[in-house]
Amino acid sequence: MDFTCPLCGKHIPKELLVIMAHTEAHIIEEIKKKHPEWAKEDALCKKCYEYYKQQLRLD
Numbered sequence: 003m004d005f006t007c008p009l010c011g012k013h014i015p016k017e018l019l020v021i022m023a024h025t026e027a028h029i030i031e032e033i034k035k036k037h038p039e040w041a042k043e044d045a046l047c048k049k050c051y052e053y054y055k056q057q058l059r060l061d
């Protein structure tokens with residue numbers, strides 16, 4: 003079954019699902035700035051993960 007990314011709303015295959023590690027708290031914070039309702043247990047798609055990782059580099 004496909005997974006729906008809570009951040010971009012896209013349907014993605016389970017293989018592209020990213021589960022955040024607690025060591026990535028800085029990325030989690032960045033996501034929560036824009037999506038306060040999101041919890042790391044909700045996971046996200048690889049595209050969103052790369053996007054927010056990139057946002058951190060720009061800060």
Ligand SMILES: [Zn+2]
Nearest residue numbers: 007010047050
């Ligand atoms: Zn996404």
